[in-house]
Amino acid sequence: MPAGNAIQVEHVTHYYRPPKKRPVHALDQVxxxxxxxxxxxxxGPSGCGKSTLLYLIGGFMPVESGAIxxxxxxxxxxxxxxxxxxxxxxxxxxxTVLGNVLYGLExxxxxxxxxxxxxxxxxxxxxxxxxxxxxxxxxxxGMKQRAAIARTLAVxxxxxxxxxxxxxxxxxxxxxxxxxxxxxxxxxxxxxxxxTHDVREAVYLAERVVLxxxxxxxxxxxxxxxxxxxxxxxxxxxxxxxxxxxxxxxIKGEALATVTARAG
Amino acid sequence: xxxxxxxxxxRYAPLVLLALAWEAAVRTGVISELVLPRFSDALxxxxxxxxxxxxxxxxxxxxxxxxxxxxxxVALGTTAGILMAWNATIRVFVNPLIQMFYPMPKSALxxxxxxxxxxxxxxxxxxxxxxxLLPIVVSSFNGARGVEDVILWSARSLGATRRQLLWQIIVxxxxxxxxxxxxxALAISFVLLVSSEFIxxxxxxxxxxxxxxxxGNYDRMFACIxxxxxxxxxxxxxxxxxxxxxxxxxx
Amino acid sequence: xxxxxSGAAEARITLxxxxxxxxxxxxxxxxxxxISIAGLFLFWQLLSLSGVFSNYLLPQVPTVFHRVAIDVITxxxxxxxxxxxxxxxxxxxxxxxxxxxxxxxMARVRVVNWFFDPVLSIGFPMPKVAWLPVFMLWFGAYDTxxxxxxxxxxxxxxxxxxxxxxxxVDRYLVWSARSLGASDRKVLRTVILPAALPQIxxxxxxxxxxxxxxxxxTEMLMGGVGLGGAMIRAQRFxxxxxxxxxxxxxxxxxxxxxxxxxxxxxxxxxxxxEAKR
Numbered sequence: 205m206p207a208g209n210a211i212q213v214e215h216v217t218h219y220y221r222p223p224k225k226r227p228v229h230a231l232d233q234v235x236x237x238x239x240x241x242x243x244x245x246x247x248g249p250s251g252c253g254k255s256t257l258l259y260l261i262g263g264f265m266p267v268e269s270g271a272i273x274x275x276x277x278x279x280x281x282x283x284x285x286x287x288x289x290x291x292x293x294x295x296x297x298x299x300t301v302l303g304n305v306l307y308g309l310e311x312x313x314x315x316x317x318x319x320x321x322x323x324x325x326x327x328x329x330x331x332x333x334x335x336x337x338x339x340x341x342x343x344x345x346g347m348k349q350r351a352a353i354a355r356t357l358a359v360x361x362x363x364x365x366x367x368x369x370x371x372x373x374x375x376x377x378x379x380x381x382x383x384x385x386x387x388x389x390x391x392x393x394x395x396x397x398x399x400t401h402d403v404r405e406a407v408y409l410a411e412r413v414v415l416x417x418x419x420x421x422x423x424x425x426x427x428x429x430x431x432x433x434x435x436x437x438x439x440x441x442x443x444x445x446x447x448x449x450x451x452x453x454x455i456k457g458e459a460l461a462t463v464t465a466r467a468g
Numbered sequence: 469x470x471x472x473x474x475x476x477x478x479r480y481a482p483l484v485l486l487a488l489a490w491e492a493a494v495r496t497g498v499i500s501e502l503v504l505p506r507f508s509d510a511l512x513x514x515x516x517x518x519x520x521x522x523x524x525x526x527x528x529x530x531x532x533x534x535x536x537x538x539x540x541x542v543a544l545g546t547t548a549g550i551l552m553a554w555n556a557t558i559r560v561f562v563n564p565l566i567q568m569f570y571p572m573p574k575s576a577l578x579x580x581x582x583x584x585x586x587x588x589x590x591x592x593x594x595x596x597x598x599x600x601l602l603p604i605v606v607s608s609f610n611g612a613r614g615v616e617d618v619i620l621w622s623a624r625s626l627g628a629t630r631r632q633l634l635w636q637i638i639v640x641x642x643x644x645x646x647x648x649x650x651x652x653a654l655a656i657s658f659v660l661l662v663s664s665e666f667i668x669x670x671x672x673x674x675x676x677x678x679x680x681x682x683x684g685n686y687d688r689m690f691a692c693i694x695x696x697x698x699x700x701x702x703x704x705x706x707x708x709x710x711x712x713x714x715x716x717x718x719x
Numbered sequence: 720x721x722x723x724x725s726g727a728a729e730a731r732i733t734l735x736x737x738x739x740x741x742x743x744x745x746x747x748x749x750x751x752x753x754i755s756i757a758g759l760f761l762f763w764q765l766l767s768l769s770g771v772f773s774n775y776l777l778p779q780v781p782t783v784f785h786r787v788a789i790d791v792i793t794x795x796x797x798x799x800x801x802x803x804x805x806x807x808x809x810x811x812x813x814x815x816x817x818x819x820x821x822x823x824x825m826a827r828v829r830v831v832n833w834f835f836d837p838v839l840s841i842g843f844p845m846p847k848v849a850w851l852p853v854f855m856l857w858f859g860a861y862d863t864x865x866x867x868x869x870x871x872x873x874x875x876x877x878x879x880x881x882x883x884x885x886x887x888v889d890r891y892l893v894w895s896a897r898s899l900g901a902s903d904r905k906v907l908r909t910v911i912l913p914a915a916l917p918q919i920x921x922x923x924x925x926x927x928x929x930x931x932x933x934x935x936x937t938e939m940l941m942g943g944v945g946l947g948g949a950m951i952r953a954q955r956f957x958x959x960x961x962x963x964x965x966x967x968x969x970x971x972x973x974x975x976x977x978x979x980x981x982x983x984x985x986x987x988x989x990x991x992x993e994a995k996r
Contacts, residue, residue, distance in 0.1 A: 264894045282897035294891035298913045298990045307909075308899035339990045352895075359899055482834045483841070503857055564752035565759060569970070571977035573932040576947070576969040578939065579954035579962045584776060658846035659929075663936040666851065667951070674849065681852030689852060696849045697841065704844030 209273075210363055210395040211238040211261060216270035218256055230256045232420040233270075240362075243389060243396045245410035245429075247403065247451065249459035253421030254399045258365050261397065262288050274363065284308060287361035291368040293348040295340040301327065301351045302336040308359035326354040329388065346377035350384075357388070363395045370405070382409060383436070403455065407448045408439060415451065418458040427451055505687035514691035521688075523676065527695055530661055530672040533589055537596025538650075538657045545601050545653075546646055549608025550638065559609075566602060574599035574656075575663050582668060592664040592672075599660045600653035607649025611642030647711045654707055658700045673699075778960045786964040795949070800972050802945040806862060807934040807976070810869025811927060818874045819919060822881025823911075832882075839878055847872040848933055851940065865937040872933040873926035880922025884915035917991050920984050927980055931973050946972060 213236040220228040230253040238244050246254040259265050261272055263282040272279045274286065282288075295304050305327060309319040327336060330350035340348055349369060356364065369385075370378040386409060389396055400406050406413045407429045415424040429447055431438050438444050491507040493499045517523035552559040577598060581591035615638050623637050665674025673696055680689035760780050767777040774782075790796035825832040851868055858864035888911050896910045938947025946969050953961030 259894075262894070262898060264897070282894065284898065284900040286898060288895060288898045290891045290895065292891065294889065294895045296892065296896075296910065296913070298916075307896070307901075311900035311905065341990065355895075355899070361898075480837045483837050486838075560748055560751040561755045561758075564755045568756060568974075571928065571973040572966075572970040573928065573935045573973050575932045575935045575939070576950065576966055579950050580966060582954055583959055583962060655844050655846075658844075659848055659932065662846045662849045663932075666848070666936070667939050677849060678852055681856065686856070693849050693853065697845045700845040701841050 209237050210240045210242070210275060211236070211397065212271075212273040213237070213257070213261070214271045214273070216257070216260060216267060216272060218253070218260065218265075218268065220256070229420040231260075232422050234421060234423055236414060236423060238395060238397060241393045241395055243398065243409065243411045245406035245413045246397065246399045246416060247401065247406045247413050247455065248416030248421065249418050249455065249461075250401060251419050252416045252458070253419060254401075254416055255367050257416075257421070258288075258367050258397060258399050261363075262286050262365050284312060284359040285361050286363045286365055287356035287359065288365045289349070289352050289356050289367065289369045291371045293340070293345075293352045293372075295348055295352055295355070297340050300337050300339055301332060301343070301354075304340075304351055305355045305358050308355065312359060323354075323358055326358045327351075329357070330354045330384070344377075345373045346381060349373065349381060353385075353388070357392070361394065363397070364389075366396065366398045368399055368401070371400070371402075378405075379436070385409065386434070403448050403452050404439065407444060407451065408436075413451060415454055416458075418461045424454060424458075503686075505690060509687040510690040510694065513685075513687040514694060517688060517691055523673070523692060523695060526671065526676055527673045527699065530665065530674065531699065533592045533672070534596055534657045534661045537593045537660075538600050538653060540593075540597045541600035541604055541653060541657075542650055545604030545649075546608045549605040549610075549646075550612045550634075550642065552605070552609045553612035553638075553642075554634070566605060570602050570606070574660060578664055578667050581664070587668050587670050591668060592661065595664050596657045596660045599656050603652045603656065604646070604649045607645045607652070608642060611645030611649075612638050614645070615641040644715055647714065651704070651707055651711070654703055655700070658696075658703070662696060775957075775959050778963055782960055783963045783967065786960050787967050790964060790968065796968055799944060799946045799949050800968070802943075803934055803938065803947065803969075803972065804976070806865050806938075806945070807869060807927075807930045810866045810934070811873050811923075811930045813866070813870040814873035814926065814930070815877055815923065817870070818877035818922070819881050822878045822919075823885050823907075823915075825878075825882050826885035827907075835878070839875055839882075843875045843879055847875070848936055851937060855941075860941055861943075865934070865941065868937055869930050869933050873930045876926040876929060877919070877922040880925070881915065881919050884918025884922075885911060887918065888914040917988055920987065924977075924980055924984065927976060928973070931976060935969060 213234055216231055216234045217229075218231040220230050222228070234253075234257060236257075246257060248254050256265070260267055261274070261279065263279045263286065267279065279286075296307065299307065302323060305323040306319055309322060314322065324336070327333060330353055332347060332350050332354065335343065335347065335351075340351070343351065349372075353369075370381050373381060382405065396410075398406070398409060411428070411430045413427045413429050415427065416422065417424050427447065427450070431441065431443060433441065487507050490504070494501055494504055494506045514523075548562070552562055574595065578591070578595055581595050585591035585594060619637060619641065620633065623633055628637070661672075662674040662677075665672040666678050669675050669678055673692055677689055677692045677696070680686070680692060763777075764780040766772065767774065767779045787796070790799075821831070821835060825835050848868070850871065851864075854864040854868045854871070858867055892910050892914055893906055896906045901909065934945075935947040935950075938945040939951040942948045942951060946965065950962060950965035950969070953959075953965060
């Protein structure tokens with residue numbers, strides 16, 4: 205097991221400041237460590253700030269209070285070392301699948317032939333062979349997300365930040381995508397931070413599930429979710445069910461608090 | 469209240485700056501007074517014309533034409549548009565005519581209007597009417613036909629009659645688009661009003677602008693232009709407030 | 720009760736050429752546009768023959784089209800149309816360049832937005848054509864003043880739509896691009912512009928008819944070569960046939976321009992429009 209932290213979040217507090225409205229306290233003194241090649245899930249009720257934390261790690265929003273370090277260096281802006289996959293795919297609709305996947309490679313100055321080869325490799329890896337010249341609006345949800353993943357992987361980031369990537373997919377596609385993500389991760393061994401509100405998904409995919417409270421988001425606890433067995437059959441194992449129940453009970457109180465807070 | 473005022477000042481401050489720049493440019497001679505009268509002179513003329521020059525009456529006269537033309541267009545246009553959405557036969561026959569006439573720059577009709585109606589009010593009113601009609605028809609049609617099936621079916625299964633369906637479901641649902649179309653038509657009505665008053669140079673605020681221009685009375689000309697600009701702006705603002713009121717259920 | 724749904728539901732079948740599956744009526748539906756337009760001309764012709772209006776007020780259809788044909792053959796139409804189109808397109812091009820640049824700057828730079836926002840706010844609903852005498856004063860009585868007034872008229876619609884389109888770009892697209900190694904500049908060029916393009920083109924489609932209207936008006940007021948100038952000359956010489964022929968010619972020119980724009984939009988937005996269908 206490699207040592208050293210890929211990501212270090214130190215006492216980060218964050219406020220959303222929408223124009224003409226009161227600031228929203230999104231995160232409160234959040235500290236987190238993610239080791240190299242670790243697969244970590246961020247789990248919590250809606251609005252708990254898990255996505256916000258992800259965006260801060262990604263460098264899309266400035267860290268006002270506290271610090272976030274990636275490989276020891278402080279995060280100030282986005283970069284190809286931290287790849288990101290969003291819930292609604294964020295594919296460039298005016299580019300084909302190939303065009304999308306090539307985008308990062310072009311930015312990094314990779315020579316044309318090599319870029320094409322690499323792009324094809326990742327398109328094949330996500331099983332989109334044959335759809336290189338399709339436009340996003342011709343693809344199904346699952347296919348779009350594969351394309352987005354291929355695009356992100358093409359620049360070979362050490363870290364993958366995933367913001368509820370399967371949230372917009374139907375249940376069956378979601379299941380398939382989860383398997384594919386696991387096999388990609390096992391093949392490429394990147395550090396993954398995976399945001400979700402689906403308990404079973406988190407327990408299944410991640411090695412460690414970090415639980416967050418309702419707004420303002422704080423870290424409640426970390427739960428180890430490594431199992432001996434891999435593959436969907438593990439979900440029927442008693443250890444799995446136990447862990448999932450435990451986590452759900454911890455989260456339930458927070459989720460209810462969110463619901464009543466919204467209504468009130 | 470104070471917050472609103474300061475916000476308004478902040479928002480429109482650039483215009484104040486532009487006015488100051490205008491004044492300064494002419495006073496210092498950077499721009500010749502022959503081409504651009506002083507802003508202050510224009511303001512003085514504006515006051516003169518309003519109090520003694522009859523500009524208010526002329527503007528009111530112009531406004532009356534625009535209102536009548538636009539009003540007729542709204543009445544006929546919304547009816548036609550909704551009818552088209554309601555009845556497929558009407559739609560199929562009227563739509564090609566609309567497609568054909570839509571790209572025609574309506575100002576081209578002014579000479580025909582002169583031919584038929586002479587130089588008085590009628591030619592201008594009819595021009596404005598025709599120019600405003602099509603955008604309203606199209607947006608009413610789009611608004612009415614965009615009403616979702618499920619809403620109509622729910623209403624029917626709750627026992628709605630045809631009439632109720634029309635007035636209580638379709639018209640309110642189409643309102644946002646209808647009002648947007650009317651807002652566009654409002655702007656068009658002003659353009660056609662001024663255009664027709666320029667071309668048929670008889671009376672109205674447009675005529676005052678071109679008249680003063682011909683005479684070389686540029687400060688008065690600018691005063692009249694400011695009036696027209698204010699009219700267009702206020703009309704649009706008032707209509708926006710009206711829209712917000714009517715569509716209060718939307719937000 | 721069945722009729723209500725069918726009427727409203729059929730109306731929702733939006734695309735021309737797609738008709739409800741009724742066999743005998745299918746032909747009827749398809750022929751409707753031709754019937755409609757032919758009917759219009761027939762009505763016109765009957766009205767003018769009926770004597771309700773004199774031949775001066777309402778010339779007969781063949782007479783008018785005969786004049787149109789003469790204009791086409793002698794080249795009159797082409798020369799006039801070329802001048803009108805030149806002015807309209809030149810004005811439009813100037814407006815588009817300025818408005819898109821300023822619009823994007825407004826969406827990205829706060830100071831620019833602060834300065835131009837009230838300008839757009841006042842300018843958008845204002846009848847820009849009212850400034851014609853000012854433009855004539857400043858730029859003379861020839862093409863320059865016409866073209867600049869046309870540009871002035873088209874500017875605001877394009878700017879407003881550009882601002883909206885640029886501000887409305889999905890932030891996740893921008894973020895994705897940044898984490899794929901794109902610099903700020905690259906993001907502007909490769910992401911923001913393409914993403915804002917649909918709305919910018921909408922602004923174009925609104926501004927172009929406006930530009931045409933103003934072009935005709937300026938030509939009518941200043942005379943000279945051009946479709947508007949020809950029309951006003953006909954009116955002055957009591958040449959009513961010429962006036963009607965002018966309407967047909969201007970209508971046709973407008974038609975070509977508008978449909979040209981629609982075609983350009985379809986070409987540029989293949990990736991987008993498909994999603995709309």
